Amino acid sequence: MKKRIFGTILAAALIVTQAVAAFAAPLAPSKTALPSVTGSSASSYIITAASSESFSDVKNEEVINDLLAVNNGTKSLTDVVGKTTPELTDQLAGKEMVSPFFDLKPVNGGIKNEEGKYVVTISVPSLTKAMTDVQILHYSTVRNLFELITPTSVDYEGKTITAVFEDLSPVAIIAKVDASKAADSTVGTSPKTGVPSTWMVFFGAAVILAGVSAVAYRKER
Structure with a gap:
């Protein structure tokens, strides 16, 4: 169970990392x-x-x-x-x-x-x-x-x-x-067009982490 939770957290962290990289895109030509x-x-x-x-x-x-x-x-x-x-x-x-x-x-x-x-x-x-x-x-x-x-x-x-x-x-x-x-x-592709999708990625990561917390809470009970 711990391995599954750790794997899910790692996946969420990877999503956030990719989002941060996408947010840095304005340096690139549009x-x-x-x-x-x-x-x-x-x-x-x-x-x-x-x-x-x-x-x-x-x-x-x-x-x-x-x-x-x-x-x-x-x-x-x-x-x-x-x-x-x-x-x-x-x-x-x-x-x-x-x-x-x-x-x-x-x-x-x-x-x-x-x-x-x-x-x-x-x-x-x-x-x-x-x-x-x-x-x-x-x-x-x-x-x-x-x-x-x-x-x-x-x-x-x-x-x-x-x-x-x-x-x-x-x-x-x-x-x-x-x-x-x-x-x-x-x-x-304009650099600014990547911003809304970045927030969607953060939202997806938050959903994953919320799911992990719920599972952990039920396990403790």
Whole structure:
């Protein structure tokens, strides 16, 4: 009997541990689908998933490790950005990652406007109308800093954004997300959506422990 009770308690503890781990999820990017270049940009730019190799133009190895850590969910975006560009941290408040960090490079010079800046149209699978203040977080390997770029166009229906860059290197799409509207989206997972289910897990653990107590009480009588 004691072994059965101990086993049940252990199971409940495991459930609670899993719930705590789930509650820590906000460090992870809210969306994980890799964007792609589209339209006229398709043949003028290339997008590559984040890795030490694809970020080889980043001369600071700590920055590379930080970008990969953000993608893996082991470091927060604000902490990483704050190391090199602390003036941006306040502007990141309330923002979530719509994509992981990825590498963006021109092909054959890319497409440039009259000012000689790169014009890129990116397809973002996770983009929905629940997102506002959509921006691109860009780490410039030329200037060694992070910058926020506001797109010149955001097409929610076509799930694309167009933006102008001074130079190209690691980027991520970020935005403010309306949780009530995001619940209707079938693409991606917001960190905050795991909270209600976490409380259900705690409730389940409580029910198990209550059952164990009842059995123990009857045994004593």
